[in-house]
Amino acid sequence: MSNLLSVENLTMKFGGLTAIDDLSFDAKNNQITSIIGPNGAGKTTVFNCLTGFYKPTNGQMFLHKEDSKISLRKYTDFKIAYVAKVARTFQNIRLFPAMSVLENLLVAQHNELMVASGYSLYGLLNLKSYRDKEQLAVDKAKYWLDIIGLTHRADDNAGDLPYGDQRKLEIVRAMCIEPRLLCLDEPAAGLNPKESAELNKLLKFIKTEKQTGILLIEHDMSVVMGISDHVVVLNYGKKIFEGTANQTKNSKEVIEAYLGVDE
Amino acid sequence: MEKKDIIQSFKDSLFTGLIALALFGPIVGLRTASKGEGLYITPQWGIVFLLVGLCILGRFLINLNSARKNEITFFSKFTSKFSAITEDKAKHFAITAILFAVVFPFLPFTDRYFMDVAIMILTYIMLGWGLNIVVGLAGLLDLGYVAFYAVGAYSYALIATTFGWSFWICLPLAGLFAAFFGILLGFPVLRLRGDYLAIVTLGFGEIIRIILINWYEVTNGPDGITGIPRPSFFGLPFKRSPDEGETSFHLFFNLEYSTMHRIIFLYYLILVLALITNYFTLKIRKLPVGRAWEALREDEIACKSLGVNPTNTKLTAFAIGAMFGGFAGSFFATRQAFISPESFTFIESAIIVAIVVLGGMGSQTGVVLASIFLIGITEMFRDLEQYRMIAFGGAMVLIMVFKPKGILANRKPTILMHGDKK
Ligand SMILES: Nc1ncnc2c1ncn2[C@@H]1O[C@H](COP(=O)(O)OP(=O)(O)OP(=O)(O)O)[C@@H](O)[C@H]1O
Numbered sequence: 001m002s003n004l005l006s007v008e009n010l011t012m013k014f015g016g017l018t019a020i021d022d023l024s025f026d027a028k029n030n031q032i033t034s035i036i037g038p039n040g041a042g043k044t045t046v047f048n049c050l051t052g053f054y055k056p057t058n059g060q061m062f063l064h065k066e067d068s069k070i071s072l073r074k075y076t077d078f079k080i081a082y083v084a085k086v087a088r089t090f091q092n093i094r095l096f097p098a099m100s101v102l103e104n105l106l107v108a109q110h111n112e113l114m115v116a117s118g119y120s121l122y123g124l125l126n127l128k129s130y131r132d133k134e135q136l137a138v139d140k141a142k143y144w145l146d147i148i149g150l151t152h153r154a155d156d157n158a159g160d161l162p163y164g165d166q167r168k169l170e171i172v173r174a175m176c177i178e179p180r181l182l183c184l185d186e187p188a189a190g191l192n193p194k195e196s197a198e199l200n201k202l203l204k205f206i207k208t209e210k211q212t213g214i215l216l217i218e219h220d221m222s223v224v225m226g227i228s229d230h231v232v233v234l235n236y237g238k239k240i241f242e243g244t245a246n247q248t249k250n251s252k253e254v255i256e257a258y259l260g261v262d263e
Numbered sequence: 264m265e266k267k268d269i270i271q272s273f274k275d276s277l278f279t280g281l282i283a284l285a286l287f288g289p290i291v292g293l294r295t296a297s298k299g300e301g302l303y304i305t306p307q308w309g310i311v312f313l314l315v316g317l318c319i320l321g322r323f324l325i326n327l328n329s330a331r332k333n334e335i336t337f338f339s340k341f342t343s344k345f346s347a348i349t350e351d352k353a354k355h356f357a358i359t360a361i362l363f364a365v366v367f368p369f370l371p372f373t374d375r376y377f378m379d380v381a382i383m384i385l386t387y388i389m390l391g392w393g394l395n396i397v398v399g400l401a402g403l404l405d406l407g408y409v410a411f412y413a414v415g416a417y418s419y420a421l422i423a424t425t426f427g428w429s430f431w432i433c434l435p436l437a438g439l440f441a442a443f444f445g446i447l448l449g450f451p452v453l454r455l456r457g458d459y460l461a462i463v464t465l466g467f468g469e470i471i472r473i474i475l476i477n478w479y480e481v482t483n484g485p486d487g488i489t490g491i492p493r494p495s496f497f498g499l500p501f502k503r504s505p506d507e508g509e510t511s512f513h514l515f516f517n518l519e520y521s522t523m524h525r526i527i528f529l530y531y532l533i534l535v536l537a538l539i540t541n542y543f544t545l546k547i548r549k550l551p552v553g554r555a556w557e558a559l560r561e562d563e564i565a566c567k568s569l570g571v572n573p574t575n576t577k578l579t580a581f582a583i584g585a586m587f588g589g590f591a592g593s594f595f596a597t598r599q600a601f602i603s604p605e606s607f608t609f610i611e612s613a614i615i616v617a618i619v620v621l622g623g624m625g626s627q628t629g630v631v632l633a634s635i636f637l638i639g640i641t642e643m644f645r646d647l648e649q650y651r652m653i654a655f656g657g658a659m660v661l662i663m664v665f666k667p668k669g670i671l672a673n674r675k676p677t678i679l680m681h682g683d684k685k
């Protein structure tokens with residue numbers, strides 16, 4: 001399997017605090033790579049560096065594309081999603097609560113739709129070419145809503161959905177930008193066992209059917225063990241272990257990091 | 264309602280009275296008067312007690328009303344019926360309202376005064392609709408909107424008096440100028456949100472006004488610009504006795520000369536301009552850029568994570584909002600034939616923001632209702648002169664108490680997958 005993402009010597013300091021300390025790891029295409037670790041280990045900070053919300057103090061992040069590679073450091077802000085096609089979800093759900101479910105998914109296709117609407121000109125003239133493109137965008141939204149079983153709620157406000165559905169909606173909204181790398185920050189947080197199982201199914205579907213690599217932060221071990229191909233364990237910003245799910249489960253370092261050691 | 268509630272609200276209103284006493288006591292109660300050589304204090308406790316009493320009573324009534332929230336009160340019954348009418352049958356309401364607006368000048372009771380008030384209300388409706396793009400859709404609290412109104416008015420006045428071009432050429436130019444200023448303001452405030460944005464835009468509004476006062480060579484300072492050309496009816500001026508070789512409106516149509524002709528023309532002009540603003544907003548709300556505005560209002564970070572460029576999105580909102588402010592400014596200039604910086608003070612911005620917020624953020628119909636309500640009430644009390652601002656404040660309080668989210672707070676999705684259920 002080819003490499004999709006390589007993180008090299010990533011360091012992020014906030015004043016005196018080193019949230020990520022010389023971290024290196026790889027993530028492969030069509031695989032789920034999990035990042036786990038106790039609270040405050042620096043997992044979300046890794047995501048924030050990858051997706052351009054923070055500028056790392058040190059280190060490199062590369063996204064591989066056939067033979068070339070692009071440096072994510074060069075892109076900031078919205079360009080990570082727009083140009084590099086790295087999508088993410090948030091630890092605290094960030095939907096557009098007062099907008100409908102369908103609208104949420106259309107905003108994710110904003111850039112294509114902007115071009116299709118001739119930067120609003122064709123749209124204002126109501127040209128057929130624009131209306132067709134808009135229909136395509138709606139179809140894409142419907143495709144994803146069918147998969148998560150929310151088509152019947154397409155016209156309801158996203159904020160009115162139950163918590164579990166909001167989580168799923170945030171994931172498929174990120175998928176609507178057709179990302180090459182999807183970063184999910186604790187998608188199973190607050191889900192009941194049934195919803196958790198559905199989430200596993202959805203992530204497996206994305207991994208096998210879409211050309212998307214997944215980077216997953218998760219505390220729920222049933223999710224991590226069930227679907228990860230590769231696990232990276234962080235503690236105090238340092239990588240303390242890397243291996244398959246099974247190896248991780250049995251690793252002494254990992255158990256110590258989670259449970260603490262007697263001095 | 265339970266007895267406990269009543270006692271509770273009674274206590275609460277007594278406390279309100281205490282605060283009112285502390286405020287009104289020194290401000291109203293102790294009045295300085297100069298008698299002979301010195302200053303003396305004349306106490307006016309009567310008025311103070313009247314005011315405090317009013318506060319206690321008002322607070323008590325409000326408390327009673329909110330304590331009975333679950334029971335249907337007269338006001339909520341009335342207002343919910345009202346919003347049901349306007350939301351469910353939004354289209355019917357809009358058509359009826361437009362039809363009424365079209366025949367309004369020819370209704371039997373319509374006189375010069377009514378027309379003036381109607382023109383004023385329509386100007387505020389147009390400004391409200393323009394600002395609605397920035398505040399209601401994009402969620403950028405702009406307290407300096409009057410700056411664009413001023414830029415539009417002055418651009419129009421300067422272009423029209425210098426080059427003598429007609430209204431229909433000066434209008435788009437003034438709009439463009441205002442849009443340009445919108446972008447100019449947009450750049451420095453892009454990173455700011457909420458309160459900070461509000462403060463900077465407020466400052467911008469004042470800067471523009473102060474420039475207008477001090478840039479004497481161009482703007483003629485506090486004296487303002489006079490002799491701004493009046494609009495003509497497709498080349499036919501509204502004059503009693505036209506110049507040599509010119510035909511005026513009443514001669515061309517063989518009518519008795521009347522100043523009402525011009526007023527009616529102005530009325531239709533602002534009606535058309537306002538409707539264009541509305542049509543444009545309704546259209547663009549359903550386009551990707553409109554959705555991006557609303558998404559930005561909802562969550563800017565999520566927008567970035569989806570590849571939406573917040574800079575461009577905000578700038579378009581500022582530019583388009585400013586453009587409509589500029590159009591309204593042009594209209595103002597041509598109607599008044601005289602403008603001065605005094606017309607563009609902060610209170611104007613405040614009124615427009617109040618119209619948008621009280622109408623229900625983002626609601627086009629809400630802007631109409633709020634304009635009629637706020638401007639109409641203030642006009643009704645014009646005889647009371649400075650006290651009419653109390654009426655304005657009172658109207659605002661009424662809306663906030665009974666409709667805290669604005670008169671019409673229901674948002675309709677811009678696109679439906681399953682079509683209208685009804
Ligand atoms: N913007 C910031 N400024 C200062 N410190 C920060 C900032 N962001 C994160 N940190 C610190 O970096 C450390 C790592 O935080 P991070 O949010 O990445 O942890 P996490 O592994 O995601 O934890 P959790 O499992 O609780 O989500 C914490 O000590 C946190 O306080």
Ligand SMILES: [Mg+2]
Pocket residue numbers: 043044045091
């Ligand atoms: Mg975290």
